[in-house]
Amino acid sequence: MNAGSQSLYYYLSNPLPVLSVKAPFASFGRPGMIYYAGTEMRNLFKERLIPYFARMNFDLNAAFSLSIAIGAVIALVRIRRIEDRYAPFLVLTWTGxxxxxxxxxxxxxGYSNAATYNLYTLAESLLILWQFKRWGLFQRVPRFYTFLLLLLPLSWCxxxxxxxxxxxxxxxxxIFYSFLIVMGAIYTLSEMLFYEGPALWRQPPFLICMGFVIYFTYSTLTEVFWVFGLAHSKTFRVRIYEVLAYINLLVNLIYATALLWMPTKLRSIPLS
Amino acid sequence: MDAYETSIYTAVLIASLLLGAIILFSGWAMVRVQKRYYTREQEHLLARIELLEEERLRIAEDLHDELGPMLGMSRLLLQKAERTPLVGQVEAAIETVANRLGGIARNLQPEQLLERGLDTALRHFFDLCREAHPMSFLLHYGIERELPPETSLQVYRMVQEVTHNAIKHSGGQQLEVCLQTAEGNLYLTCRDDGAGMGTGKGLGKRSLEHRAKLLGGQLRLQTTRGAGTTYQFILPL
Structure with a gap:
């Protein structure tokens, strides 16, 4: 859901070996920050990074990232009809x-999206946690839900x-929350394999969990390489994020399909 | 090895560990959910079988308490009637119905099993079978200890089901039933010399599997066309 925003923008905004500066900000004026005007950033992009984006340009990457709009629009159109238990996922598409x-x-x-992205990761982790709760993942261990609800913001802080x-x-x-989401999704998928009927591919939770497993596993691995080794190799990280952009597109389309197949609310019969 | 190489190796190691953890977790989740699923299925099965036994008991009581006295009353009324050949025939028919009713009631509620144990109940059951069918029924009862009532009832029902299958479908001449204990298990082996059967899962076979699972055991079925069928139940004690 957020790969595009992380990939290209992340790459643009993170410290580059030559410049070795923190992410550029125009308005926050944090001490120690080096200010970069928008033009300079664009020049930086053209001169230094375009060779690495020969196969995937900025517009294509942005278009892939915005594919979440398909799901968000479907969610907006169907909001009144979709069952309440999918509410966290609907909010997640709009937040995305x-x-x-x-x-x-x-x-x-020419500004960094680090702050908005960081805030988004927190919102995303909490919304997905809430969605798992709505699907009954924490039914047997409600305290674990409370524990994670406290742990996630704490670790974010x-x-x-x-x-x-x-x-x-x-x-x-x-890395931490992606790993947790993959675990939750795998457990939900296991339960569905045993308890749900044969038409699993038409079950929105199954599709959504598949999307979670695909995207967040790759995201976890990417982040590990980012933290421990990728940062030094521009070519490698550009290739990695290219793949992430395609995965993002695939997963966003899976989410859109899941949103289309979400069951409608049961109509209540008014009692006279 | 320079610092860059070290960091790459560290990244590969940590990524592998995380991937390994995800794969292990997937396996653990599957096993855990599967166990929970089977426990729940077993509970449902137990509830269904208990319901079935209760229903059998109720039907047996209804037959005994309601139809029995009515047939008795009919017989008394006929005795007061003028003796004609027709009355004699009706009396004989009522006698047959009363006997058949008693047989059904005993089958539904195995009194012998409740009062005298599995060995006697099975022997009594085979005596009744011999009266009704020309097939030869052999029973080898090699259990010395007393079985729990639930196990006895399930074993009795299994033997009933297998016997019913043998009489109805096998077309054989002999059914041999053997019960013995070994290594903390109860082995129930039933072998007929009939036509054998297909590999499909009929209702009777499924019911036998369910009963075996209910006792925490398993059913092994060996069948060949023209060479009979062998059921072996391995039930933990």
Whole structure:
């Protein structure tokens, strides 16, 4: 849901070996930040990064990222009819779309999208946790849900405020929550394999969990390479994020299909 | 090895560990959910079989308490009637119905099993079978200890089902039933010399499997066209 916003913008905004600066911000004026005007950023993109994006240009990447809009529009059209238990996922599609739009606007003006992206990761983790709860994942262990509900914001604060700043991209938090989401999705899929009927491919939770497993597994691995080794090799990370962009497109289309197949609310019969 | 290489190796190691953890978790989740699923299925099965036994008991009581006295009353009324050949025939028919009713009631509620145990109940059951069918029924009862009532009832029902299958479908001349204990298990082996059967899962076969699973055991079925069928139940004690 957010790969596009992370990939290209992440790459543009993160410290480059030659410049070795923090992400450029125009308005926040944080001490120690080096200001880059939008033009400079665009020049930087043209001169230094275009060779690495020979196969995938900025527009295509942005278009892939915005594919979440398909799901968001379907969610908006069907909101009154879809069952309440999918509410967190609907909010997640709109939040994802807002994040993509904010990222594109910020980066095209030469600002970093780190702060919005970091906030989005927190919202995403909590919304998916809530969605798992609505699907009954924590029915047997409600305390574990409360524990995760406290742990996720706490770990986010630790990285975004204590270890780094809000204006630097989080990595450890992404690894942590992506890993948790993959676990939750795998468990939900296992339960569906045994308890649901044969037409699993038409079950929205099955599709959504498949999307979670595909996207967040790749995201976890990408972040690990980012933290421990990828940062030094531009070619490698560009290739990795290219793949992530395609995965993002695929997963967004799966989400859109799931949103189309979400069951409608049961009509209540008014009692006289 | 320079710092860059070290960091790449660290990244590969951590990524592999995470991937390994995800794969292990998938396996664990599948096993856990599968166990829970089978436990729930077994509970449902137990509830269904208990319901079935209760229903059998109720039907047996209804037959005994309601139809029995009515047939008795009819017989008394006929005794007061003028003796004609027709009355004699009706009396004989009522006698047959009363006997048949008693047989059905005993079959539904195995009194012998409840009062005298599995060995006696099975022998009594085979005596009744011999009266009704020319097939030869052999029973080898090699259990010395007393079985729990639930196990006895299930074993009795299994033997009933297998016997019913043998009489109805096998076309054989002999059914041999052997019960013995070994290594903490109860082995129930039933072998007929009939025509054998297909590999499909009929209702009777499924019911036998369910009953075996209910006792935490399993059913092994060996059948060849023209060479009979062998059922072996391995039930933990």
């Amino acid at each position: 779309l807002l994040n993509e739009i904010a990222s594109i606007v910020l980066v095209s003006r 630790c990285e975004s405020i204590v270890y780094r700043t809000l204006f630097q991209f989080n990595s450890y938090f992404i």
